[in-house]
Every structure is written in structure tokens, then in C-alpha cells.
Amino acid sequence: MSGTVDTDVLVVGAGPAGCAAATTLARRGLGVVLVDRARFPRDKCCGDGLTTGALRRLELLGLDPGDVASFTSVRALAVRSPHGRIVELPLERGGTSCAAVARRRDLDAALVAVARAAGAVVIEGHELERLAVGRAGRDPACCAGFGDGLLVRSHIVVAADGAWSRVRALREHANSRPSRPGVGGWHAFRAYAAPVARGASEKLWVAFEPELLPGYLWSFPLAGGTANIGIVVRRGDSGSGRVLAAAWRDALAGPFLTSLLGPAAALEAPARSWPIPAGVDGAPLAEPSGRVVYVGDAARAADPFTGEGIAQALETGAAAARAIADAGTGEPELAARRYAAEVRRTLGTEHRMGRALSGLVGSAGGAEGVVRVAGASRWTRRAAGRWLFEDVPRTLPVTPSSWRRETFERPVPYSGAPGALGAREADPARRSGEDRGGLSRG
Ligand SMILES: Cc1cc2nc3c(=O)[nH]c(=O)nc-3n(C[C@H](O)[C@H](O)[C@H](O)COP(=O)(O)OP(=O)(O)OC[C@H]3O[C@@H](n4cnc5c(N)ncnc54)[C@H](O)[C@@H]3O)c2cc1C
Numbered sequence: 012m013s014g015t016v017d018t019d020v021l022v023v024g025a026g027p028a029g030c031a032a033a034t035t036l037a038r039r040g041l042g043v044v045l046v047d048r049a050r051f052p053r054d055k056c057c058g059d060g061l062t063t064g065a066l067r068r069l070e071l072l073g074l075d076p077g078d079v080a081s082f083t084s085v086r087a088l089a090v091r092s093p094h095g096r097i098v099e100l101p102l103e104r105g106g107t108s109c110a111a112v113a114r115r116r117d118l119d120a121a122l123v124a125v126a127r128a129a130g131a132v133v134i135e136g137h138e139l140e141r142l143a144v145g146r147a148g149r150d151p152a153c154c155a156g157f158g159d160g161l162l163v164r165s166h167i168v169v170a171a172d173g174a175w176s177r178v179r180a181l182r183e184h185a186n187s188r189p190s191r192p193g194v195g196g197w198h199a200f201r202a203y204a205a206p207v208a209r210g211a212s213e214k215l216w217v218a219f220e221p222e223l224l225p226g227y228l229w230s231f232p233l234a235g236g237t238a239n240i241g242i243v244v245r246r247g248d249s250g251s252g253r254v255l256a257a258a259w260r261d262a263l264a265g266p267f268l269t270s271l272l273g274p275a276a277a278l279e280a281p282a283r284s285w286p287i288p289a290g291v292d293g294a295p296l297a298e299p300s301g302r303v304v305y306v307g308d309a310a311r312a313a314d315p316f317t318g319e320g321i322a323q324a325l326e327t328g329a330a331a332a333r334a335i336a337d338a339g340t341g342e343p344e345l346a347a348r349r350y351a352a353e354v355r356r357t358l359g360t361e362h363r364m365g366r367a368l369s370g371l372v373g374s375a376g377g378a379e380g381v382v383r384v385a386g387a388s389r390w391t392r393r394a395a396g397r398w399l400f401e402d403v404p405r406t407l408p409v410t411p412s413s414w415r416r417e418t419f420e421r422p423v424p425y426s427g428a429p430g431a432l433g434a435r436e437a438d439p440a441r442r443s444g445e446d447r448g449g450l451s452r453g
Contacts, residue, residue, distance in 0.1 A: 012134055013160035018042040019340050021155055021165040022131075023139050023178055026055060027321050028307025029171030030122035031328030034072055037130035039336035044163050045123075045131045046155075048138035052120035056201050056285035057321075059118075059239045060215065060231050063102075063109040064401025065322035066424035068329070069122075076111070076425060078121045083234045084108035088396060089210075090382055091218040091267065093375040098386030099214070100396030107423045110215065110400050112231045112239065137161050139172065142181045144302045152302050166340040168303045169331055171324075174286045176309035182298065196289035196311065197226065197318040200259040201241035202282040203233075208273025211238045218267055219378040225369045226318075228262050230271055237279075238272065243318045245369075246286060255284065289315040290366070291327075291358050296351040301343030304331045304350060312358060314405075316365035322401060327354055361405045 022033045025047035033045040059081075061069070069076075076082045086103045088110070102110040127133045134157075141156035151164040170178035207230075210216075216230040226244035233239060242262045244255065259282060262268060288294075288311040297304040306312070306327040313320030331350045338346035372378040385395035397403050403418055404410070 012137065015162040015164060016044055016132070016134075017151065017164045018044040018132070019165060020044075020167045020169060020335060021046065021153065021163045022169040022171055023047075023155070024170070024172035024307075024309070025049075025051070025123050025126070025133065025135075026119055026171060026173060026307060026324060027122060028309070028312075028324035028328035029169070030119070030126045031068070031072060031325045032169045032171055032306055032332045033126040033131040033133075033328075034122075034129040035329045035332035036336060037126065039332070041336060041340065043131045044134065044165070045126055046134045046137050046139070046157060046161075046163065047123075048136065048158075050135045051123045052116045054283075055115035055119060056199070056283040057115045057239075058199070058201060058229055058231055058241055058319075059112045059114055059233070060229075060319065060321075061111040061113060061118075062319060062322055062400040063397075063424060065325065066109070066111060067421075068322055068325035070424045071329075072122070072125055072325070074121055074125055076113075078124065079113045079117045081114040081117045081233055082111060083113065083232060084111045085213075085215055085232060086110075087213075088215040088217065088399070090385065091216070092379045092382035093219050093221045093224070094379055096379070096382055096386070098382055098392065100385065100392050100399065102215075102396050102400055104402070104423050105426070107426045109397075109402055109423055112215070112233055114233065114239075134161065139177050139181075142168065142178060142185075142303075144168075144182070144185070144298070144300070152300075167301065167335055167343050167346070169328075169335075170303060170305045170309045171307050171328060172309055174288050174308045176305065178303060179294070179305065179309060182303055196246060196293075196313060196315065197243050197287040198246045198255055198284065199241055199243040199287055199318065200255070200282045200284045201239065203279040204230075204238050204240050204272050204276045205279060206236035206273075207232075207238045207276045208271065211271050211273070211276075212236050216271060219372060219375075219382065220262065220265070220267070221375045222261070223258065224375065224378055225373040228268060230268070238276075240268065240272070241282070243287070259284075287313045287318045287320060289313040289318060289320070290362050291354055292362065296354055297347035299344065299347070301345070301347030304335070304347060306331045310354070312354070314365050315362050316368045317399070323358065326357065330354060330357070360409065364406060364409065 019042040022045045036043040137157035145152040218228045231239045307324030312323035334346040334350035
């Protein structure tokens, strides 16, 4: 596609952050163009794990799990301590699962369809190359140049273009700010393995391997005897790419993963690796003019403790859209201030806590202690599962004001809806469809 398109808001990047922003803006009646360099469905290097918090936000957007071919609900997380203690945290309430795994290839394509149905103009296969942001009073202030001669002019640009945000790099260059030394946070390796043994096909697994701390190894089940496996390590501690690759090879050949996956398991394709920028206080959330707003990984919204970022991408994307729609495109500075304040309120404390916890599990003794405390009783196992999977706010331990009945009794996401997670598990036709999809897709 070439030529010039005029719109109220341009959203660059159609991952969870961009789709949440575009869907919310379109539903509020604004003109929105959502551009991605990829064509969907496309893979995204990810663990594919969906917390209760992520599922709640997907439900709010109107996503039907039935539209996500590989969607697999899960009922438990097994956590393994550095000394091999295994604690199982339940992830269900009232018989309904509160967590799921879905290939990003499927999830993101379904989210793009939701954005399109809401009224966003979706343009795939065009990479952002240039961005000019004019002075106050000039409108439309932003002019974005994409490959193939596509120009999009808008009042505001929402940067949802992920960890290596091109928007951020272009704006840092234009504002003569020194480039950041890196994206910070975590770095992760991921692969799909199949056919995996029963233990790996039924539960989520997280193992605090001593050499990866405060990072960890994971194995998340998908239908058809497939598991998404990977390691996540701190970028600062991990050194060069060669050291990281060696850590991945060691984890793959190590006794824990080989025994969990079983003798028949083989990798679908070589592992992919990608950074996870974590910590919203590490980078500006918007330019002071409000013309450029950052969401999701481009805003370093992922959790500094777990490296999980889908819920945070959905949350920041929707929050930016709400602020823009509330203030109107004529008041971008106001929208930017409100958005930044909202994110600091919702994620700021959470990220400070996340960093402290990450410090705690940074040593084998600390990680051992945390797993021991989580597994102390039936009550602690249930509470730890609900807290870790954001069924209750992560800031709950430090915000007594939120200790209200409604905080603890929020409905399980999708319970009772046509695409309910429980219903999906019970539907044999759907499950056999998932099974066909599991191994054959690459
Ligand atoms: C290995 C790994 C495992 C992870 N596991 C989990 C997990 O299990 N659960 C979880 O919640 N989180 C996990 N995360 C984090 C999660 O993947 C991210 O936080 C999340 O994808 C962020 O969403 P986003 O929309 O901000 O960015 P992305 O999902 O990265 O989407 C960015 C989009 O922008 C597009 N784009 C980029 N540059 C341009 C450009 N110049 N022009 C046009 N388009 C562009 C890309 O094609 C892409 O579609 C993991 C991350 C990694 C690396």
C-alpha cells in the first residue's frame, strides 16, 4: 500500500499493546490506523503464558478464546526450588481455570481481528522508517513514513512497537538524546518441544535453576503434547550473547528439563531469543508534547520479577487510549500527563515490589526460602497462585486499602461466557481441533 492516510491516532505495532490501544480508541469513536511490519498470523518469541490478569483484560477487549486455535487452559503451576523442592500452586476457582497458554501466532492474529472489527484501519506488512513530529499548533503534527511509500499523518502516535521500539530510537535521535545503552530487564530463549511427557503436558512449570537466578526455566503446556519451553535471565548479569546461548544449551541438556520433557521430545525449530524490557520508571512514557506515547514493551511495562508482559501491554495500551479519548486529540499534553500518572499509579508500585522480589530470589538461599514459604500450607499455595497470576493485585501485600471483599471475589475471567475456559476444556470437538493444530504448525 502506498499514498497518504490521515487519521486521528496512528498506532505503530499490532502486538497486544497496539491492539488494545487501537480497539479502545476505535470504540471511543476516534479515527485510528494500526500499522505493523509483519503480516498476521506471525510468531512472537514468547512463553505464551496468560495470567488471570491477562485473561481479564482480553475478556474486556471482547476476545473469544474460541477464536484462538491453540488456546489451552491450565489448572496448576509447579514451582521447583534450587534444591529440587516442588510446590504446586492451584490456578482454578470454583472449578474454572484461571490461567491459559496460547501461541502468540494465534493470540495476536485474533487480537488484530478484534481491532479491525472495532473499526481500526489495520495495515500489515509496512515497517516504520521515518517519523516527523511538528511543533505545537501544527496539525496533524505527526507524519510517519513506512516502507513502500506509505505516509500516515496523525495528531498523536502511540508507539506499541515492542522491545526495540523504532519510534523511540527515531525520537531519541531527533531530540539529540544519547541512545540508551540497551533495553535493560530480561533476556529470554524460547522453543517448542513435542511430544512431551505427561507432567509437562498438564501443568505450567517454573524451575529456579541456581545458575539462572534471579531468572528461571519454564515449560508451559499446549494442546497436542507440545510445550513452550525457555529460560529467562537478567540482561545485566548475563554478559554476552555467547554466554546466554551457553546457558540455554546447558538448561536444555540439564537433568531437570530432559526428565520433565521425556525421551521422545524434540524441538520443533531452533530456539529464538528476545529481550524483555522491564520497569516503567526506566524510560519516559510519553513526550512532554503528548504527540508520542509509549505502551507495552516500548514503555518497558513488563514485570521486573517474572518478565511477564502481555497483561501489562494490554493494560498500558488501553490506558493510553482512554487518556487520549478522554482529553481529546486537541489536548495531547493533558492526555500524556494523565496516562503517565495512571501507569505510575497502577504499575509503579508493582514494579518496585517486583524488583525487590527479584533481589530476594537472586540467591539460591533466597529462592529456596520463597518457594518454601509459598508451599507452607494449602492456604499459602492458593494465595501464592492467585497473587502470582494477578487474580488479586500484585500490590495487595503493601496496599491494605485494597483488602476488601470485592478484591478477593472478582469473577474468574470468561466464566459463564460462551467461550468460557471450562466449557472449552469440556468440548471434545474443540479439543480435537486443538490437537490437530498442535504439532503440525511450525
Ligand atoms: C522469550 C519470551 C518469553 C515471554 N513469555 C511471556 C509469557 O509467558 N507471558 C507474558 O505475559 N509475557 C511474556 N513475555 C513478554 C511478552 O512477550 C511481551 O511483554 C509482550 O509481547 C509485549 O507486547 P507489545 O505489544 O508491547 O510488543 P510486541 O508483542 O513485541 O509487539 C510489537 C509489534 O510491533 C511490530 N513492530 C516492531 N517494529 C516495527 C516497525 N518499525 N514498524 C512497524 N511495526 C513494528 C512488531 O512486528 C510486533 O508485532 C515473554 C517475552 C519473551 C521474549
